[in-house]
Amino acid sequence: MRPLDENETTVVFEKIFKFVGNNLKNIVENPSHEGPESDPGRYCFRLQKNRVYYASESLPGLPRDLHREVHPRGSFHLTIMSLNLLAANAKHKVWLKPTSEMSFLYGNHVLKGGLGRITDSIVPGDGVVVFSMSDVPLGFGIAAKSTQDCRKLDPNGIVVLHQADIESI
Amino acid sequence: MGKSRRKDKVIPPPQLPPEVREEEIEFSDEDVKYVEENKEYARFVSRIDTTAINRQCVGEPKTVEDKYEEERSKKKGHEEERESNEIQVDPVDVLPIKDLDGKLHYRTVTKKSKLAEADPEEAEEDVLEDEHILNKSQRRAKAKKSKKEAKKQEKEVPKEEIIQEEETPQAAVLAEVKEELSAEETFENKKNRLAELGIQLLSDPEANIRSLKEMLDISKDENAKIVKLCLLSVLAVFKDIIPGYRIRLPTEKELEMKVSKEVKKTRFYESTLLKAYKSYLQKLMAFERQSEYNQVANRCICTLLDAKPHFNYRDNLLSAVVRNISSPDEVVRRLCCSTVRSLFSNEGKHGGELTVQAVRLIADQVKSQNCQLHPNSIEVFMSIRFDEDIGKRDREEANKKKFKKNDKRNNQEEQNQVQENERKKSKREMMSKIRDEVNADYKGVTYEPDAMERLKMQTTYFRILRKTMYSIGESSTEEEDTTLNPGAFGPHPLLAPCLDGLAKFTQQLDLDYIGDLMNYLKKLAPSSSVSTNSKKKNSKLLTVSERLRCCLVAFKVMRSNLNALNVDLQDFFVQLYNLLLEYRPGRDSGEVLAESLKIMLCDDRHQDMQKAAAFVKRLSTFALCFGCAESMSALVTVKNLLQRNVKCRNLLENDAGGGSVSGSIAKYQPYATDPNLSGAFASVLWELNLLTKHYHPAISTMAGSISNMNTSQNQTFLCSDPQQAFADYSLVKESFEPKNESRKLSNKRKRESGGEEGKDVPEIDMGELRKKLKENFTILRGIKEDESVRMELEFKKKKKPTKKQSNVAKKKPKSPKSKKKI
Numbered sequence: 001m002r003p004l005d006e007n008e009t010t011v012v013f014e015k016i017f018k019f020v021g022n023n024l025k026n027i028v029e030n031p032s033h034e035g036p037e038s039d040p041g042r043y044c045f046r047l048q049k050n051r052v053y054y055a056s057e058s059l060p061g062l063p064r065d066l067h068r069e070v071h072p073r074g075s076f077h078l079t080i081m082s083l084n085l086l087a088a089n090a091k092h093k094v095w096l097k098p099t100s101e102m103s104f105l106y107g108n109h110v111l112k113g114g115l116g117r118i119t120d121s122i123v124p125g126d127g128v129v130v131f132s133m134s135d136v137p138l139g140f141g142i143a144a145k146s147t148q149d150c151r152k153l154d155p156n157g158i159v160v161l162h163q164a165d166i167e168s169i
Numbered sequence: 170m171g172k173s174r175r176k177d178k179v180i181p182p183p184q185l186p187p188e189v190r191e192e193e194i195e196f197s198d199e200d201v202k203y204v205e206e207n208k209e210y211a212r213f214v215s216r217i218d219t220t221a222i223n224r225q226c227v228g229e230p231k232t233v234e235d236k237y238e239e240e241r242s243k244k245k246g247h248e249e250e251r252e253s254n255e256i257q258v259d260p261v262d263v264l265p266i267k268d269l270d271g272k273l274h275y276r277t278v279t280k281k282s283k284l285a286e287a288d289p290e291e292a293e294e295d296v297l298e299d300e301h302i303l304n305k306s307q308r309r310a311k312a313k314k315s316k317k318e319a320k321k322q323e324k325e326v327p328k329e330e331i332i333q334e335e336e337t338p339q340a341a342v343l344a345e346v347k348e349e350l351s352a353e354e355t356f357e358n359k360k361n362r363l364a365e366l367g368i369q370l371l372s373d374p375e376a377n378i379r380s381l382k383e384m385l386d387i388s389k390d391e392n393a394k395i396v397k398l399c400l401l402s403v404l405a406v407f408k409d410i411i412p413g414y415r416i417r418l419p420t421e422k423e424l425e426m427k428v429s430k431e432v433k434k435t436r437f438y439e440s441t442l443l444k445a446y447k448s449y450l451q452k453l454m455a456f457e458r459q460s461e462y463n464q465v466a467n468r469c470i471c472t473l474l475d476a477k478p479h480f481n482y483r484d485n486l487l488s489a490v491v492r493n494i495s496s497p498d499e500v501v502r503r504l505c506c507s508t509v510r511s512l513f514s515n516e517g518k519h520g521g522e523l524t525v526q527a528v529r530l531i532a533d534q535v536k537s538q539n540c541q542l543h544p545n546s547i548e549v550f551m552s553i554r555f556d557e558d559i560g561k562r563d564r565e566e567a568n569k570k571k572f573k574k575n576d577k578r579n580n581q582e583e584q585n586q587v588q589e590n591e592r593k594k595s596k597r598e599m600m601s602k603i604r605d606e607v608n609a610d611y612k613g614v615t616y617e618p619d620a621m622e623r624l625k626m627q628t629t630y631f632r633i634l635r636k637t638m639y640s641i642g643e644s645s646t647e648e649e650d651t652t653l654n655p656g657a658f659g660p661h662p663l664l665a666p667c668l669d670g671l672a673k674f675t676q677q678l679d680l681d682y683i684g685d686l687m688n689y690l691k692k693l694a695p696s697s698s699v700s701t702n703s704k705k706k707n708s709k710l711l712t713v714s715e716r717l718r719c720c721l722v723a724f725k726v727m728r729s730n731l732n733a734l735n736v737d738l739q740d741f742f743v744q745l746y747n748l749l750l751e752y753r754p755g756r757d758s759g760e761v762l763a764e765s766l767k768i769m770l771c772d773d774r775h776q777d778m779q780k781a782a783a784f785v786k787r788l789s790t791f792a793l794c795f796g797c798a799e800s801m802s803a804l805v806t807v808k809n810l811l812q813r814n815v816k817c818r819n820l821l822e823n824d825a826g827g828g829s830v831s832g833s834i835a836k837y838q839p840y841a842t843d844p845n846l847s848g849a850f851a852s853v854l855w856e857l858n859l860l861t862k863h864y865h866p867a868i869s870t871m872a873g874s875i876s877n878m879n880t881s882q883n884q885t886f887l888c889s890d891p892q893q894a895f896a897d898y899s900l901v902k903e904s905f906e907p908k909n910e911s912r913k914l915s916n917k918r919k920r921e922s923g924g925e926e927g928k929d930v931p932e933i934d935m936g937e938l939r940k941k942l943k944e945n946f947t948i949l950r951g952i953k954e955d956e957s958v959r960m961e962l963e964f965k966k967k968k969k970p971t972k973k974q975s976n977v978a979k980k981k982p983k984s985p986k987s988k989k990k991i
Contacts, residue, residue, distance in 0.1 A: 026846060089846070091739075093777075119739045120687065135778040135816075148684045 004045050004052065011076045012045060012052055019078075019127030019140060021091035027054075052076075054085060080139065080164040083129075087137035090129035093119050094160055101132050104139065105167040113155035122147045128160050139165030359387060359395050363402045374410045375438045381406070381445040388452060397465045400456070403449055404469045411477045416443050443481065450482055454489065467493055467501045471508040478512060478523050487523060491530040494546045495538070506545045510552045525626040532629055548666045551673060668718045672725045683726055690719045691740055713751050714758045720745050721765045728768070742780060745769055746844045749787055754795055763802040763895035771809045771891060781814045783844035786837070789856040797865050798898040802891035804860070804871045809891075811878055820854045821876060867898070 004012065017024050046053045078086070096104055100114025116133050126143045141160040150159055366384045369377045384406070388399040416439045428436075453469055456462035467489075474486040493505045512523055531546060671686070720741045727738060745765060752762060770776070770784060788807050792800040811817055837852035860872035 023843075023846065121691075121740070 002047055004047050008047065008052075008076075009045070015076050015078060015127075016086075018125075019086050019091065019129060020089045023089035023091065026089055027085065054082075078140070078164070080166060080168055083137050083140065083164070083166065086127075086140060087129050087131070090127075090140075091119075092122050092126050092128045092143065093117075093131055094128050095131050095133055095135075096138065098133060101138065104130060104162065105165050107162055107165070107167075109144075109158045109162045110141065110160035111155065112150060112153045112157045112159050115150070115159055118147055118150060118159070120147050122150075124149075130160060130165070137166070139163070139167075356392065356395065359390070359392075360398060363387060363399060367402050367406055370406050371409055374442075375434065378438055378441040378445070381441070385445060385448055385452070393461060396456075397462065400453070400462070400465055400469055404472060407446065407449070407473065408476050410442065411446075411480055413479070415479055415481055418443065446480075447482065450485060454485070457489065463498070464500060467504055471504045475508050475511055483523065484526065487526055488530060491527060491534060494531065494549070495534070495543045502543060502545060506549050509549045513549065513552045525629065528626050528629045532632055544666045548669075550670050551666075665715060665718060668715075668722045672718075672722045686726065687723060690723045713748055713753070714761050716744060717748055717758075717761045717765050720748075721761065721768060724765075724768045742769065743843055746783065746787065747842055749791055750840075752791075752795075752799075754799060759798060759802075759895055760892070762799070763892040766802060766806045767890060767892045770806050776810065776814055777845070778814060778816050779847075779849065780844045781810050782817045782820060782849035783841075783847040785810050785817055785820055786847070786849040786852055786854065787839075787844075789854050789860070790839070792860060792868075793856050797868065798895045800860070800863070800865075800868055801871070801898045802895040804868065804875065805891040805894045808871070808875050808878075811875065818878065819850055820852065821857075821878065823853055 013024060013028075016027065020027060044055060046055050094110060095116040095118070096110065097114050097116045100111065103114065104110055110130065122128065122143050123146055124143055127140060128143045129140045130138045132138055139162070141163045144158045144161055145153060150157075153159070363384060366377075366380045369380055370384075381403070384399060384403050388396050388403070390396055390399070418440060419436055453466045457466040457470070470486055470489050474483065474490055477483075490505045490508055493501050494509060496502045496505070509527055512527060528550075531549075534546075723738055723741050748762075766788075770781075785807050788803040792803040792807070795803075811821070837848045838846070841847035854876075857872045857876045861869050861876065863869045863872065
């Protein structure tokens with residue numbers, strides 16, 4: 001287990017930034033409320049066996065939180081385990097209608113007809129967290145269209161490209 | 170009508186009865202009775218000078234009328250006669266009296282006597298027959314602050330007739346007399362002259378059209394009052410004379426044609442009228458520039474435009490009015506604004522063309538003045554009527570045309586169109602053919618503004634809005650404050666009415682435009698994530714009310730476009746969240762806040778849980794800080810949110826950790842800028858507990874009911890509108906008996922300053938306070954008195970033995986207490 005080096009850190013942060021935007025600093029600087037010590041340190045990223053863990057500093061031995069996967073070639077993928085963290089800090093959210101929840105959980109992309117709500121100012125290529133109408137995070141994906149374009153889309157157009165959902169846990 | 174007839178014809182002398190000798194005349198009893206009953210009327214018979222009559226019957230017609238006049242005047246009594254003499258200042262209207270000897274007495278004599286009297290208070294102008302004119306002249310007189318007495322003189326009638334005939338012979342006399350008269354007399358002369366000309370014109374415009382010129386000549390006078398009077402009187406005349414159609418001067422061809430007398434007459438009349446009108450307008454324009462006559466000229470222009478918007482030269486009038494729409498002079502500005510408003514609402518008079526033009530002119534002015542205009546100038550747009558279904562038929566044509574009309578100023582700006590719906594389009598195409606025919610007929614009949622025109626107008630209107638928004642957005646994002654010089658109206662005067670207009674007409678906005686609009690609004694109402702630029706000065710940021718309005722507009726626009734997509738406006742929620750912290754009741758408008766609460770939070774169908782909880786928490790804290798109205802609206806919103814989002818009721822439970830819903834944030838951040846990251850679920854609504862002890866009964870009951878929401882069986886929805894709650898409670902005085910009158914008022918009047926509510930609080934509280942303080946101070950005084958007495962006694966008792974001292978000491982404290990109890 002070692003801390004990430006610079007390249008890796010930039011890659012990780014970039015990826016997370018897509019989903020979280022400026023709330024990245026919240027993730028990085030979030031005071032930890034885990035652990036026995038009364039004066040906890042912060043969360044940090046640690047690398048082990050090609051996986052990045054988001055752990056509390058006070059507990060270097062016990063990676064508490066979610067991890068991401070580092071591909072051997074150096075690119076970085078977010079796995080579903082990071083959903084909790086992402087959902088709390090997500091910039092762009094999409095809510096699904098009850099009817100299309102199952103479709104998403106089976107791995108299909110999100111169609112416009114299945115959209116309940118969508119946050120404004122989404123740019124294509126942004127990371128988007130998918131929620132159900134009752135605010136349960138279902139997964140995440142990449143936006144295919146901007147919010148403006150979404151309006152003009154026909155009901156069968158793809159809005160969010162599916163990346164990961166909680167079905168796979 | 171009788172007058173005219175008499176003017177034209179020369180009245181022949183009446184036929185005398187056949188000559189009967191006096192001796193031969195026999196009187197019947199009836200005759201005698203009759204004469205005795207009506208002695209007054211019969212008096213004249215005795216006074217008849219038969220020789221004079223004989224002479225007159227053969228002689229000039231003048232004299233007979235003279236006689237008539239004389240006798241009539243005698244009939245009505247001396248006083249009136251004298252009055253008429255005194256009234257008649259101008260020799261032109263004065264009749265020469267012919268007495269029984271046959272001498273002609275010019276009325277100059279009486280004038281001199283009048284001079285001697287030096288009584289300027291005699292009625293001059295109101296010697297008018299026509300009541301209508303009477304009122305106008307009165308108005309004129311009053312408006313120019315001249316002292317006059319209102320008297321009605323019907324005897325003007327006969328004099329009027331004779332004026333025409335006696336004008337020329339009197340001209341010489343006129344010249345004589347003028348030299349003798351003082352300045353005041355000339356003044357009154359002229360007024361009279363004006364009045365007469367006015368009456369003539371109104372009674373028979375066609376015949377007297379030349380008098381217009383004379384009236385206009387009077388305006389070249391030096392005396393300011395006369396000029397003003399003249400302008401106003403000409404205005405009154407024109408208002409009535411101008412026909413209901415636009416005069417088109419005959420072309421050369423037409424002039425060459427042979428026409429009947431009637432047509433010639435009409436033509437002549439029309440051309441003279443038009444010429445006079447033109448010169449009048451030119452004068453008005455010239456006068457408008459002079460500060461002395463500015464108000465009068467403007468009033469004339471506005472009234473003309475208002476009354477006859479279909480007539481020639483209306484474009485010039487309109488441009489003059491629009492120019493003044495932002496004048497620093499409040500009277501002028503109000504006049505112009507009301508004129509424009511009436512133009513907009515009474516489109517039937519001018520067929521909509523003027524509306525388009527007016528909008529265009531205002532747009533140009535906004536552009537030229539760089540948005541430094543008075544807000545009133547844009548507020549006039551609120552009275553424009555928009556039809557939603559305009560140009561359904563002509564939609565495709567409109568599209569093509571609009572692509573040509575691109576805004577040169579900003580290439581990004583997209584076309585404005587009335588909102589389209591795909592389904593409607595197909596339907597429309599089907600029905601268009603049928604409609605074409607029908608509409609063509611319809612158009613020919615009615616005076617309805619053309620659909621194309623209306624579309625143009627609407628596009629111009631939105632163009633103005635866009636320009637202002639853009640310029641304001643530009644200025645607020647610039648780093649240096651060079652271009653933005655806050656003019657007389659403050660840095661962003663037009664923003665508020667601009668936003669109001671947008672909010673009102675959201676139905677008309679195109680989808681493309683909405684995207685642009687949203688961007689501008691985001692720039693204007695920066696949320697924390699955007700305005701990280703520390704170089705921005707605080708003065709650039711808009712006031713809280715303006716920012717609230719931006720959020721409001723954004724939401725209204727979104728709401729009206731729900732059929733397309735349900736978009737969640739994250740940034741604006743953040744903005745609202747922060748604005749709640751910045752709100753101050755005196756400075757910022759409470760209604761805008763209440764409205765924004767209503768629209769953004771209560772009406773929204775679905776809320777993000779975290780966000781809702783954050784708002785609930787912040788609003789309840791907010792309710793603690795401010796007066797009754799704001800608290801009430803906040804609490805109503807809280808109740809709404811809690812009723813809708815069941816999960817948020819965790820806040821009511823004493824579950825400090827937040828349970829499973831809280832997410833990663835363990836502690837509540839009260840000053841967080843983003844509602845989603847505030848960790849509201851980790852908190853509890855302890856404020857409600859405090860609010861149940863609020864001094865106002867309504868608030869305490871509301872807080873109590875919210876606290877019991879989880880456990881209560883029935884969940885009734887009372888007072889579910891924060892805006893209404895605000896309005897209700899802002900006027901209710903804080904006594905414990907709410908007054909019914911103020912409630913009714915508050916429902917009608919929406920524009921109530923929240924500051925008023927703030928004023929109420931100390932007033933009533935003072936009453937209560939005073940009572941309590943009074944009691945308190947009496948008690949304190951009592952205590953002090955008792956203490957001083959005790960001190961004295963103790964002092965005295967020191968000299969005496971101890972036993973008595975203790976007894977006395979014991980008794981003393983009791984007595985003041987007993988006093989207290991009273």
